[in-house]
Amino acid sequence: MSHNKPLILITNDDGLIAKGISELVKFVRPLGEIVVVAPDAPRSGSGCSLTVTQPVHFKMIRKDVGLTVYRCSGSPVDCVKLARHAILDRDPDLVLSGINHGDNSGVNVHYSGTMGAVIEACVNRIPAIGFSLCDHDQGADFEPMGKYVRELTKMVLLNGLPDYTCLNVNFPKVEEIKGLKVCQQARGSWSNEWEPCPRSFDENYYWMSGSFVPLKKGHEKSDNWALANGYGAITPTLVDMTDYKFAKELDSLVAGLLMEDEE
Amino acid sequence: MSHNKPLILITNDDGLIAKGISELVKFVRPLGEIVVVAPDAPRSGSGCSLTVTQPVHFKMIRKDVGLTVYRCSGSPVDCVKLARHAILDRDPDLVLSGINHGDNSGVNVHYSGTMGAVIEACVNRIPAIGFSLCDHDQGADFEPMGKYVRELTKMVLLNGLPDYTCLNVNFPKVEEIKGLKVCQQARGSWSNEWEPCPRSFDENYYWMSGSFVPLKKGHEKSDNWALANGYGAITPTLVDMTDYKFAKELDSLVAGLLMEDEE
Numbered sequence: 001m002s003h004n005k006p007l008i009l010i011t012n013d014d015g016l017i018a019k020g021i022s023e024l025v026k027f028v029r030p031l032g033e034i035v036v037v038a039p040d041a042p043r044s045g046s047g048c049s050l051t052v053t054q055p056v057h058f059k060m061i062r063k064d065v066g067l068t069v070y071r072c073s074g075s076p077v078d079c080v081k082l083a084r085h086a087i088l089d090r091d092p093d094l095v096l097s098g099i100n101h102g103d104n105s106g107v108n109v110h111y112s113g114t115m116g117a118v119i120e121a122c123v124n125r126i127p128a129i130g131f132s133l134c135d136h137d138q139g140a141d142f143e144p145m146g147k148y149v150r151e152l153t154k155m156v157l158l159n160g161l162p163d164y165t166c167l168n169v170n171f172p173k174v175e176e177i178k179g180l181k182v183c184q185q186a187r188g189s190w191s192n193e194w195e196p197c198p199r200s201f202d203e204n205y206y207w208m209s210g211s212f213v214p215l216k217k218g219h220e221k222s223d224n225w226a227l228a229n230g231y232g233a234i235t236p237t238l239v240d241m242t243d244y245k246f247a248k249e250l251d252s253l254v255a256g257l258l259m260e261d262e263e
Numbered sequence: 264m265s266h267n268k269p270l271i272l273i274t275n276d277d278g279l280i281a282k283g284i285s286e287l288v289k290f291v292r293p294l295g296e297i298v299v300v301a302p303d304a305p306r307s308g309s310g311c312s313l314t315v316t317q318p319v320h321f322k323m324i325r326k327d328v329g330l331t332v333y334r335c336s337g338s339p340v341d342c343v344k345l346a347r348h349a350i351l352d353r354d355p356d357l358v359l360s361g362i363n364h365g366d367n368s369g370v371n372v373h374y375s376g377t378m379g380a381v382i383e384a385c386v387n388r389i390p391a392i393g394f395s396l397c398d399h400d401q402g403a404d405f406e407p408m409g410k411y412v413r414e415l416t417k418m419v420l421l422n423g424l425p426d427y428t429c430l431n432v433n434f435p436k437v438e439e440i441k442g443l444k445v446c447q448q449a450r451g452s453w454s455n456e457w458e459p460c461p462r463s464f465d466e467n468y469y470w471m472s473g474s475f476v477p478l479k480k481g482h483e484k485s486d487n488w489a490l491a492n493g494y495g496a497i498t499p500t501l502v503d504m505t506d507y508k509f510a511k512e513l514d515s516l517v518a519g520l521l522m523e524d525e526e
Contacts, residue, residue, distance in 0.1 A: 047311035048310035049376075056469050057467055077310075081457070111311050111340070155516055164450070180517050187503070194348050204349075205319070205320050206345065208341075236506035237506060254497060257415070
């Protein structure tokens with residue numbers, strides 16, 4: 001096997017059976033040697049979670065020229081960790097995750113298993129992109145985003161990404177995408193997040209639900225705005241979450257605490 | 264019930280039964296009206312994960328003056344979401360999470376269920392602090408950090424925190440803490456993350472394991488360094504993960520793509 005072709009690791013959070021991951025493989029297959037390590041069942045909303053209370057298992061289920069596929073019993077982050085430490089003989093040149101059936105823009109980056117895998121790669125300084133389509137349907141049409149997925153993948157293979165920065169790329173559910181916008185993570189929050197599902201003698205059961213309400217301020221630069229207006233939204237995403245700006249003010253506050261302590 | 268006392272919501276990821284959450288309640292109980300909503304079992308490594316494939320249940324298990332306790336079948340993030348939308352009659356003034364049995368400094372912020380709850384509060388602009396002790400032992404001694412936990416909680420109740428910034432506070436396992444340092448999220452990554460646990464006829468089973476290897480560069484300012492040197496590490500943490508600095512460069516790269524497209 002030649003090492004000249006880029007090694008591309010692909011995973012997702014909807015599970016191996018989802019249409020989105022097959023479409024992603026199809027779009028980027030000409031660009032490198034593809035290894036898929038993906039969850040054996042849906043793992044939506046798994047964020048950066050790890051499996052710690054039971055062993056994680058993987059199994060090769062397909063091996064073709066240029067494409068090897070493994071299913072894994074763990075989370076998307078587990079898939080990346082297992083691929084790197086127990087499956088691949090070298091680090092991938094690129095990690096791709098998705099294509100997610102559903103929007104991962106704005107604060108969803110925190111809850112998203114798709115982005116969990118991307119963050120895991122990025123923490124280990126492997127360039128990584130998460131792709132999502134704002135359509136939860138199992139049969140969603142990924143075709144309109146195909147050329148953008150391919151071009152962005154080529155761009156990152158060619159130029160890399162800064163250490164500790166990854167890309168969160170979301171596409172609107174439209175027949176024709178207007179183009180790409182580099183965006184900011186939308187500010188806002190979820191409302192109506194719980195749907196009661198009471199049972200006899202106990203009403204305290206709830207299904208996760210809800211809708212995202214973006215803040216108005218700075219809205220036009222946000223990924224949420226781009227999607228609502230027909231653009232693909234590329235949000236460059238830092239895995240170093242340190243608030244360097246607030247650090248100085250916090251320093252004085254904390255110093256104050258210590259002085260009181262000594263009195 | 265008076266609304267003049269601050270309403271403090273407390274959760275964790277080690278579950279209601281863990282010593283750390285009892286200790287946290289003990290340390291801060293004089294500072295407000297305390298409501299605990301915590302997982303009914305350990306949820307370590309759950310990050311910002313959500314429970315989406317089954318209903319989430321909660322139950323009140325204790326009601327004293329100034330302290331009400333609920334157990335919840337969901338993740339730490341679910342606990343905060345349920346508390347806000349189905350349990351409390353107003354938003355808490357502060358969310359505290361922990362005290363975690365184990366280190367949540369550096370990149371662990373992404374995997375940590377303790378910090379997941381904190382991030383959930385912060386996204387909703389509620390001041391929030393995660394507390395952790397670098398000691399996995401069930402009977403760990405939290406006493407040395409008690410006064411710091413109390414002082415930092417008072418500080419945040421008094422001054423608040425910037426919107427979309429929360430605190431990740433970790434303490435070393437020492438008898439006497441040297442003081443507090445405002446830190447940066449340590450750069451580095453985990454190695455030896457999997458421990459094989461083969462079974463008959465199938466060797467592809469692994470336990471999550473590993474140790475954190477910090478990068479040398481910038482090490483003295485990192486939370487990891489502070490902990491290794493006997494200090495409590497306060498890492499101000501942003502939930503807006505946008506890489507504003509890289510956005511401009513990315514803009515030109517992406518504009519290039521589009522021009523090629525039009526040729």
